[in-house]
Amino acid sequence: MENLTREQAWELLKEYNKDPFHLRHAxxxxxxxxxxxxxxxxGDEADFWALAGLLHDLDFEMYPEQHCVKSQEIxxxxxxxxxxxxxxxxHGYGLCVDIAPEHQMEKVLFAADELTGLIxxxxxxRPSKSVSDMEVKSLxxxxxxxxxxxxxHREVIAQGAEMLGWTLDELFEKTIAAMRVDEAKINxxxxxxxxx
Numbered sequence: 001m002e003n004l005t006r007e008q009a010w011e012l013l014k015e016y017n018k019d020p021f022h023l024r025h026a027x028x029x030x031x032x033x034x035x036x037x038x039x040x041x042x043g044d045e046a047d048f049w050a051l052a053g054l055l056h057d058l059d060f061e062m063y064p065e066q067h068c069v070k071s072q073e074i075x076x077x078x079x080x081x082x083x084x085x086x087x088x089x090x091h092g093y094g095l096c097v098d099i100a101p102e103h104q105m106e107k108v109l110f111a112a113d114e115l116t117g118l119i120x121x122x123x124x125x126r127p128s129k130s131v132s133d134m135e136v137k138s139l140x141x142x143x144x145x146x147x148x149x150x151x152x153h154r155e156v157i158a159q160g161a162e163m164l165g166w167t168l169d170e171l172f173e174k175t176i177a178a179m180r181v182d183e184a185k186i187n188x189x190x191x192x193x194x195x196x
Contacts, residue, residue, distance in 0.1 A: 004080055010049050012078065015063045024190045026032065028107070029053035031182030032175060039174065049105050049133045052087040056109060068099075069090030095156070101163060111160020114153050115175050121149040123163050129178045136172045143168070 013026055033053030037046035061072035068089045075085045090099040091109045101107045122142045123131045142148045143157070161171040 004051060004084065006051065006054075007009075007121055009054050012074075013055060013058060016058055016074070019061055020190060022053070022057060022061050022194050024186065025117065026054050026057060027186045028179065029056060029113055031186065032112050032116055032178040033105070033109060034176070035074060035178035035181055035193070036112070037105070039178075040104060040108070040170065042105065044130060045105070048084070048087075049108075051084060052105065052109055055084070056088045056091050056113060058088065066096075068097045080156065094159070095153070101180055104164070105111075107160065107163040111164055111171055112175050112178070113158060114156045115160075116179060117170075118149050118152040118157070119176060120154070131176055131183055134176055136176065139172050139176065140168070144174075 002088060014023070017023055017026070030046060030050045030053040033091060034046050034050040037043060037049035042049065043131050055071070055075075057067075057071075060067050063070040068091070072085050072089050075088070082140055087097065087103070087109065089097055090101045090106050091113050093100050093110060101110045119131060119134070119139060123129060125142075126134065146154070157171070158168065161168050164171070166174075
């Protein structure tokens with residue numbers, strides 16, 4: 001299964017993830033990673049970046065204590081490309097694994113994963129319930145308020161920006177822009193399984 005298709009990856013994700021919240025997060029990070037690939041000059045690798053985004057939390061719902069470790073086992077059993085295994089596992093660097101992000105894509109995943117959660121939570125507080133009208137300024141306020149979305153690791157977001165050589169503002173601005181692209185499509189897909 002060296003060349004994993006998007007469909008196979010989605011089926012694999014659903015095998016280990018049933019919670020609509022986790023499925024929405026996977027779709028969000030998938031879209032964000034695809035956007036970043038194009039934005040940063042890796043358009044020809046966009047499918048790979050997107051797959052890493054889609055599968056990065058493969059094991060989180062069923063094996064939270066073995067996050068980023070169990071996923072490697074699951075993927076190896078399926079014969080999935082080691083590059084994808086490394087890319088998904090290293091987003092847990094310093095939290096649950098010692099696998100450091102090396103490629104720019106891995107650094108983006110490390111930085112954007114937690115940030116999409118914070119942006120998503122901040123969007124729900126807006127009258128529009130959307131990222132479409134979100135500004136960096138209001139996101140920064142939420143970032144500084146440690147009580148807001150307390151589960152989002154701010155230090156990981158800051159460390160990710162540093163790895164990429166970006167300011168927090170740049171990371172915020174880019175990730176908001178990335179999340180705008182697929183928001184409507186993701187809402188539509190999620191409406192299907194969030195009602196069940």
